[in-house]
């Protein structure tokens with residue numbers, strides 16, 4: 001039988017906390033007195049995470065485990081969860097319990113009132129470094145200025161969405177998936193649910209600066225080609241100034257005798273334009289790389305095994 005709720009939990013090297021995550025989620029979902037499934041997507045963890053969850057699968061018929069063949073990333077893990085989810089409402093939540101599962105009944109109530117997407121909005125972020133909070137803020141400002149998308153500020157992947165939203169997002173074929181952007185893009189009736197974001201329960205963040213930057217790049221290139229327009233604009237600007245400068249030089253050559261002194265400015269202009277050209281090539285390269293990725297049409301993730309699907313009890 002189809003469950004009402006599908007809870008998707010991406011996990012990557014979370015052996016310290018998965019048991020606690022399961023206990024808290026289990027308690028909350030049981031209290032809601034409706035059918036549910038807990039889908040853990042193990043994103044190629046190299047620790048005991050998979051074994052711990054596999055044991056849970058054998059004890060609890062509501063638990064599923066999708067094991068990836070290697071580490072594909074947070075977004076592919078969520079994508080897999082959304083494709084495996086069978087529920088009428090799909091919930092995405094991080095394994096580290098920064099987003100408290102206890103607010104899920106309230107979010108579900110909003111869903112029952114007729115909202116198709118209830119996204120968690122952080123009122124306050126506890127225990128995160130100044131740099132993390134600041135960089136996240138910059139990230140949202142940047143995305144909102146670079147893409148036509150109106151991305152709600154201070155919103156992560158923590159959200160509840162209706163079956164039809166999940167289906168709509170699953171239909172989007174792109175390989176670099178910026179899930180919160182895609183959910184925002186498909187539309188439907190969306191609303192915010194404000195909560196306080198807690199500290200990570202244990203373990204360390206699995207999002208080092210490198211992964212954050214790559215996510216930001218995906219977010220921008222997937223939703224806008226403004227950077228390309230920026231490149232064009234810069235190119236035009238440079239051409240314009242070069243042209244003006246050319247006239248100045250010609251004037252100097254013809255009407256004054258100061259022309260040899262131009263070495264510094266020549267080198268300056270050459271360096272500047274070279275830098276600009278390289279930057280623009282880089283931007284174009286980012287897009288070409290992504291086109292290449294789409295053209296190859298490889299799967300977004302590869303599943304090694306899926307546990308908890310053999311005996312469909314409910």
Ligand code: UDP
Nearest residue numbers: 010011012043073074077094095205206207
């Ligand atoms: N995660 C994942 N694959 C990765 C990185 C992270 O599945 O390559 C999971 C991780 O286990 C956690 C969630 O994504 O459940 C969010 O990661 P984290 O809490 O480390 O990010 P932060 O909250 O620090 O941004």
Ligand code: MG
Nearest residue numbers: 094096098200
């Ligand atoms: Mg976290």
